[in-house]
Amino acid sequence: MRARVGDVLRFAGRRVGMAEHRAEVLDVLGTDEQPPYRVRYEDGRETEIFLGPGCTVESGEPSLTSPHVD
Template identity: 60%
Template sequence: MQVHEGDVLRFTGRTVGTPEHRATVLEVLGREGNPPYRVRYDDGHETEIFPGTDCVLDRTASGDS
């Protein structure tokens, strides 16, 4: 997965009833758009992540089509 600053990542719930959550990429720490990424979740929490299989890049949310 290659992302850019401002892209939005969607994380699906791992169990039934767990809501999806989203994070905006603040900084790409890897080379050429690769992980790790510094992100801010909708609740304001910031962290560095290596996205797993439950993560989807949502380019429509970041304004790219």
């Protein structure tokens, strides 16, 4: 799975009733759009990650930290 800066990663809950969470890709640290990625979660935490099962990549999503415009 590949991701680019600005893509949103969606992580499925690992248990029944566990909420999905999302993170925005801030930097691609691997080569050819491969992991690891530096990401920012919705709560503002930043970390480096490798993608695992239950993760999907959405391209073209607006920034998680940008204001919502109707």
